[in-house]
Amino acid sequence: xxxxxxxxxxxxxxxxxxxxxxxxxxxxxxxxxxxxxxxxxxxxxxxxxxxxxxxxxxxxxxxxxxxxxxxxxxxxxxxxxxxxxxxxxxxxxxxxxxxxxxxxxxxxxxxxxxxxxxxxxxxxxxxxxxxxxxxxxxxxxxxxxxxxxxxxxxxxxxxxxxxxxxxxxxxxxxxxx
Amino acid sequence: xxxxxxxxxxxxxxxxxxxxxxxxxxxxxxxxxxxxxxxxxxxxxxxxxxxxxxxxxxxxxxxxxxxxxxxxxxxxxxxxxxxxxxxxxxxxxxxxxxxxxxxxxxxxxxxxxxxxxxxxxxxxxxxxxxxxxxxxxxxxxxxxxxxxxxxxxxxxxxxxxxxxxxxxxxxxxxxxxxxxxxxxxxxxxxxxxxxxxxxxxxxxxxxxxxxxxxxxxxxxxxxxxxxxxxxxxxxxxxxxxxxxxxxxxxxxxxxxxxxxxxxxxxxxxxxxxxxxxxxxxxxxxxxxxxxxxxxxxxxxxxxxxxxxxxxxxxxxxxxxxxxxxxxxxxxxxxxxxxxxxxxxxxx
Numbered sequence: 001x002x003x004x005x006x007x008x009x010x011x012x013x014x015x016x017x018x019x020x021x022x023x024x025x026x027x028x029x030x031x032x033x034x035x036x037x038x039x040x041x042x043x044x045x046x047x048x049x050x051x052x053x054x055x056x057x058x059x060x061x062x063x064x065x066x067x068x069x070x071x072x073x074x075x076x077x078x079x080x081x082x083x084x085x086x087x088x089x090x091x092x093x094x095x096x097x098x099x100x101x102x103x104x105x106x107x108x109x110x111x112x113x114x115x116x117x118x119x120x121x122x123x124x125x126x127x128x129x130x131x132x133x134x135x136x137x138x139x140x141x142x143x144x145x146x147x148x149x150x151x152x153x154x155x156x157x158x159x160x161x162x163x164x165x166x167x168x169x170x171x172x173x174x175x176x177x
Numbered sequence: 178x179x180x181x182x183x184x185x186x187x188x189x190x191x192x193x194x195x196x197x198x199x200x201x202x203x204x205x206x207x208x209x210x211x212x213x214x215x216x217x218x219x220x221x222x223x224x225x226x227x228x229x230x231x232x233x234x235x236x237x238x239x240x241x242x243x244x245x246x247x248x249x250x251x252x253x254x255x256x257x258x259x260x261x262x263x264x265x266x267x268x269x270x271x272x273x274x275x276x277x278x279x280x281x282x283x284x285x286x287x288x289x290x291x292x293x294x295x296x297x298x299x300x301x302x303x304x305x306x307x308x309x310x311x312x313x314x315x316x317x318x319x320x321x322x323x324x325x326x327x328x329x330x331x332x333x334x335x336x337x338x339x340x341x342x343x344x345x346x347x348x349x350x351x352x353x354x355x356x357x358x359x360x361x362x363x364x365x366x367x368x369x370x371x372x373x374x375x376x377x378x379x380x381x382x383x384x385x386x387x388x389x390x391x392x393x394x395x396x397x398x399x400x401x402x403x404x405x406x407x408x409x410x411x412x413x414x415x416x417x418x419x420x421x422x423x424x425x426x427x428x429x430x431x432x433x434x435x436x437x438x439x440x441x442x443x444x445x446x447x448x449x450x451x452x453x454x455x456x457x458x459x460x461x462x463x464x465x466x467x468x469x470x471x472x473x474x475x476x477x478x479x480x481x482x483x484x485x486x487x488x489x490x491x492x493x494x495x496x497x498x499x500x501x502x503x504x505x506x507x508x509x510x511x512x513x514x515x516x517x518x519x520x521x522x523x524x
Contacts, residue, residue, distance in 0.1 A: 046401050050415055076411050081400075081406075112411050134495065135221060142491070170262060173259070
């Protein structure tokens with residue numbers, strides 16, 4: 001029964017082929033066709049010890065083309081340790097596929113709220129974790145330049161970051177607000 | 178990039194001879210790297226930056242600054258959000274190191290994961306490379322594919338050479354250590370250029386053991402700290418479950434400290450020991466295991482001072498380290514393991 005269903009083209013995979021830009025093609029997604037549902041990924045998954053994440057189920061839903069997997073909070077419980085990929089007997093890049101599903105979920109409007117603050121830090125400061133006066137003072141006390149030689153010290157570099165956001169049309173493609 | 182260090186113990190660089198004490202073996206100049214700092218190191222764990230800079234200087238490893246570098250960008254959050262963003266900001270950072278004409282050394286597993294994989298992906302896909310360079314066009318930077326991205330454990334063990342490091346150990350520390358590798362140092366293993374089995378790696382343990390310490394085996398030693406993949410950002414209670422289990426296993430094994438090679442793992446264990454306080458069983462002791470970065474451990478074993486290794490915590494509130502170094506420092510002092518300071522910074 002599974003074999004029959006698995007041989008049909010997943011709607012998720014169809015969804016994927018509509019996108020033409022090389023940057024947006026989730027090419028790893030095709031590889032889930034090799035999944036034999038053995039569960040080695042779930043057995044190796046540390047998150048599965050503490051959360052509802054079952055990587056085997058995520059792959060199965062994606063394989064069946066169940067769009068609801070994109071709304072499933074479980075895909076956000078992966079810590080990207082790559083154990084699943086290391087232990088997959090079919091060398092399916094399970095971690096990459098979970099990341100692919102997350103990106104598809106984000107493009108459908110399912111961006112978890114706690115991530116938005118980090119995205120806005122990057123957009124405003126060029127860093128996910130920006131500096132502030134307290135940490136700058138600590139740097140000085142440890143004998144370092146109070147401002148690290150990153151975007152923090154060279155604000156003109158921030159213009160380059162803005163140029164990149166603009167070139168990839170981040171604001172219009174990613175519903176992050 | 179790997180050079181011979183046959184003569185590492187002979188003549189000193191004349192420019193360095195003034196600042197090196199007689200007891201310290203001289204070191205020949207080594208390769209130069211572009212130092213990628215990322216976010217958590219310079220902005221939350223500057224002791225990792227200061228101790229690593231001091232260690233590199235001691236080892237005569239050259240450093241070029243990556244001026245204007247941004248977030249790597251973080252492999253958990255940004256890779257989960259948008260591939261174009263992840264690849265193009267990563268490519269811009271790599272392009273800065275290419276202008277330096279020096280391979281990248283990252284002090285963070287996350288930054289290493291991102292930059293190493295971005296570098297690999299774009300180098301091996303010419304269509305992607307030209308698309309990325311179109312995006313970078315206005316920034317005046319170009320991804321050429323001319324450098325390698327390395328992690329500090331890899332640089333120390335393989336590039337500098339474990340045997341060359343061994344010659345510099347003057348103060349065996351005698352500590353029982355819980356090594357935490359972190360995930361992205363080892364995995365995905367098929368992309369890594371060094372021969373380490375992700376289920377049975379050895380290089381980080383060996384690096385720790387040349388300091389005259391023991392890398393203690395503990396249950397689930399290779400398990401993730403729980404911080405990655407945006408799990409800490411998005412679901413902290415779940416992320417701390419990983420940390421709590423690892424802390425319990427480390428404590429059962431009887432260790433003096435945890436050694437990391439990644440600021441995000443460091444934060445997860447250091448601040449995490451406070452954060453798991455509400456999760457403890459009734460009567461369970463709070464955790465007070467010092468979390469120390471590999472550069473700090475190596476520096477101390479090479480006779481560098483606590484101050485040079487940023488292990489004297491400034492008198493400020495709410496700064497790292499959140500879990501005190503004191504238990505380890507007291508043990509080292511009690512056993513007379515540390516280099517005599519000979520200065521007026523400590524009483």
